[in-house]
Amino acid sequence: MESFDFIEMKFPAKPEYVGVIRLSISGIASRMGFTYEDIEDLKISVSEAVTNVVNHAYQEGENGEVTIGFAVYEDRLEIMVADRGDSFKLNEVKAKTGPYNSENSVEDLREGGFGLFLIDALMDKVEINNSTGVIVLMTKYLEKQGVGLHDDRVSTRE
Amino acid sequence: MNLQIQINEQENKSIIHLSGEIDVYTAPKLKEALLPLTKEKDTIIEANLEHVSYMDSTGLGVFINALKLSKEYESKLRLVNLQERVFRLFQITGLHEIMDIHSTIRGVDG
Numbered sequence: 001m002e003s004f005d006f007i008e009m010k011f012p013a014k015p016e017y018v019g020v021i022r023l024s025i026s027g028i029a030s031r032m033g034f035t036y037e038d039i040e041d042l043k044i045s046v047s048e049a050v051t052n053v054v055n056h057a058y059q060e061g062e063n064g065e066v067t068i069g070f071a072v073y074e075d076r077l078e079i080m081v082a083d084r085g086d087s088f089k090l091n092e093v094k095a096k097t098g099p100y101n102s103e104n105s106v107e108d109l110r111e112g113g114f115g116l117f118l119i120d121a122l123m124d125k126v127e128i129n130n131s132t133g134v135i136v137l138m139t140k141y142l143e144k145q146g147v148g149l150h151d152d153r154v155s156t157r158e
Numbered sequence: 159m160n161l162q163i164q165i166n167e168q169e170n171k172s173i174i175h176l177s178g179e180i181d182v183y184t185a186p187k188l189k190e191a192l193l194p195l196t197k198e199k200d201t202i203i204e205a206n207l208e209h210v211s212y213m214d215s216t217g218l219g220v221f222i223n224a225l226k227l228s229k230e231y232e233s234k235l236r237l238v239n240l241q242e243r244v245f246r247l248f249q250i251t252g253l254h255e256i257m258d259i260h261s262t263i264r265g266v267d268g
Binding site: 015016018019022040043044047048050051054055114115117118121122 | 179181182183212214215216218219243247250251
């Protein structure tokens with residue numbers, strides 16, 4: 001199995017923590033070598049997913065938690081945002097996750113307006129699992145230097 | 159990680175200077191400041207986003223809300239000096255077509 005580092009964080013599902021979560025994703029993504037532009041995309045995507053949880057928790061008058069998992073791979077970052085306080089069983093989550101446009105989940109998430117639309121536009125892959133609460137799983141790939149290096153090699157041969 | 163709001167009311171024109179981040183935490187504050195301004199007939203409301211370093215869909219929601227009210231109350235809403243990243247959100251969502259966005263900071267056509 002492909003190796004990766006896994007980071008899990010739990011926050012109260014309150015608006016004032018969304019900015020703190022952005023700082024966390026910013027730190028992880030910059031350590032991985034994501035570009036400034038990609039880090040901004042990641043900040044928005046994570047905020048959208050967390051905002052969704054926060055708004056739902058508030059509507060239902062709960063003092064809920066939001067759990068965020070970061071799987072750091074060599075070539076990509078996978079982020080999970082869950083509206084239950086439970087820890088992730090990563091393989092279970094992945095096994096149950098489908099494309100975001102499966103009917104129910106979309107209706108649910110689009111209440112917030114453009115949130116899910118933006119996540120889909122800014123990330124490379126988005127999946128939603130709503131078997132126990134809602135879990136958004138999103139992936140962004142590191143821009144491979146390999147492509148650029150290959151181009152350079154070709155041009156220096158001239 | 160907060161939003162500073164400064165309102166400068168002139169005759170037939172209100173300028174609202176925003177500085178900081180617009181997200182689920184700060185959007186209610188923006189809403190509270192911006193929406194009443196749009197309810198005065200024949201005024202121009204200019205939102206200066208020069209110092210807005212971060213915005214997400216919660217911010218878009220507030221501006222959509224303000225735009226609707228401005229149509230209803232016959233005022234005019236205009237966004238100026240958006241940073242490229244912030245403007246990009248309006249572009250991705252197609253809102254730049256319906257919003258009056260005057261100028262952006264770094265090389266993007268408004």
